[in-house]
Amino acid sequence: MTxxxxxxxxxxxxxxxxxxxxxxxxxSAGIYASLNGGxxxxxxxxxxxxxxxxxAEVIGVAPDHLVNVHxxxxxxxxxxxxxxxxxxxxxxxMVTRTPGVGLAIATADCGPVLFADAxxxxxxxxxxxxxxxxxxxxxxxxxxxxxxxxxxxxxVAVLGPTIGRDAYEVGPEFVERFVSLRVDDARFFRPSxxxxxxxFDLPTYVGHRLxxxxxxxxVDLALCTYSDPDRFFSYRRTVHRSEPDYGRLIAAIxxxxx
Numbered sequence: 001m002t003x004x005x006x007x008x009x010x011x012x013x014x015x016x017x018x019x020x021x022x023x024x025x026x027x028s029a030g031i032y033a034s035l036n037g038g039x040x041x042x043x044x045x046x047x048x049x050x051x052x053x054x055x056a057e058v059i060g061v062a063p064d065h066l067v068n069v070h071x072x073x074x075x076x077x078x079x080x081x082x083x084x085x086x087x088x089x090x091x092x093x094m095v096t097r098t099p100g101v102g103l104a105i106a107t108a109d110c111g112p113v114l115f116a117d118a119x120x121x122x123x124x125x126x127x128x129x130x131x132x133x134x135x136x137x138x139x140x141x142x143x144x145x146x147x148x149x150x151x152x153x154x155x156v157a158v159l160g161p162t163i164g165r166d167a168y169e170v171g172p173e174f175v176e177r178f179v180s181l182r183v184d185d186a187r188f189f190r191p192s193x194x195x196x197x198x199x200f201d202l203p204t205y206v207g208h209r210l211x212x213x214x215x216x217x218x219v220d221l222a223l224c225t226y227s228d229p230d231r232f233f234s235y236r237r238t239v240h241r242s243e244p245d246y247g248r249l250i251a252a253i254x255x256x257x258x
Contacts, residue, residue: 001025003035003054008158010219011253013118017059018253020112020160020221022231026051031243036233038106038248039068052104052250059254061102066252068104069094071127075136077144093126093141097148102254108235109163109225111206112251115141115155115215122150123253128159133206134178139213156217157210160251161232164224165190165201168236172196225249 003026005019026035027050032043035051053063067080070088077093080101094103095115103125105112110129116122126132126141142152169192178185188205189198203220210218225232238246 001054003051003058005055005058006160006221006223008114008219008221010156010217011114011116011158013116013156015121015256015258016116016118016123016253017256018114018116019055019058019251020114020223021055021058021250021252022161023233023247023249024231025054028247031238031245032247036247037104037250038108040106041248042245043247055104055250055252056102059102059252060256061100061254065100066102066104067094068106071106073127073129073131075132075140077124077126077137077140079144079148092128092132092137093124093144095122095124095141095144095148096255097122099255099257102252104250104252106248106250107161107225108233108238108246108248111162111202112160112249113138113141113157113206113210114160114251114253115145115157116253117145117150117155119154120148120150121255122148123255125251125253128206130200130202130205133202133209138206138209142210142213142215152214153216155215156219157215158219158221159203159206160221161223161225161249162203162206163226163234163236164203165199167224167226168200168202169194169197170200172198174198174200
């Protein structure tokens with residue numbers, strides 16, 4: 001069975017392969033069914049390894065070259081030239097100009113963003129939950145790509161499956177964190193049905209930050225992880241269902257050899 005991946009026309013570029021993988025097409029069972037790519041989950045390691053190998057095949061890289069970082073909700077970005085020689089770096093973004101390296105981001109509600117400057121042959125990927133977006137991981141990924149020769153005005157950025165604005169309820173302290181620094185950020189919130197709470201539009205916030213940073217093109221695939229349990233894992237949905245753990249979705253991108 002082939003790992004199911006959603007692709008974006010904006011990233012259908014010469015010499016580049018990518019995929020926003022769903023939860024379909026893997027070998028995991030139970031709450032992890034079936035394409036769980038989360039090495040940090042309590043799923044059987046051999047099942048996760050097989051799932052990741054299937055994803056690697058889709059984007060045309062060797063299984064050990066589907067690389068990811070130890071994500072910590074930070075603005076930190078690293079350069080990936082191949083498999084890490086030791087422990088995974090603690091970061092939330094990666095960039096590369098090395099063919100055959102698949103940049104893989106794991107998410108389960110946070111925003112996976114894939115970047116490409118096809119002319120410079122420089123790629124990026126980042127894990128952009130609210131904290132990462134708020135502290136600058138999107139801008140840091142663009143800056144790191146520029147250090148490898150990219151031009152942000154040529155760069156395409158695509159946001160994959162992310163918790164949507166109708167499912168992301170937050171408390172007043174969350175809203176205050178944003179508007180205390182930038183009062184205009186109030187536009188990313190609207191009242192929820194619960195008194196004193198709001199709904200946060202993370203996808204639009206991500207797009208705003210990238211637009212302000214000068215990215216050439218931003219595309220939101222407008223896919224909500226929370227509201228589509230057949231295709232996507234969701235941390236928040238798991239909490240609401242009182243499940244013991246959750247699977248992770250993978251978004252990945254790779255350069256092919258010239």
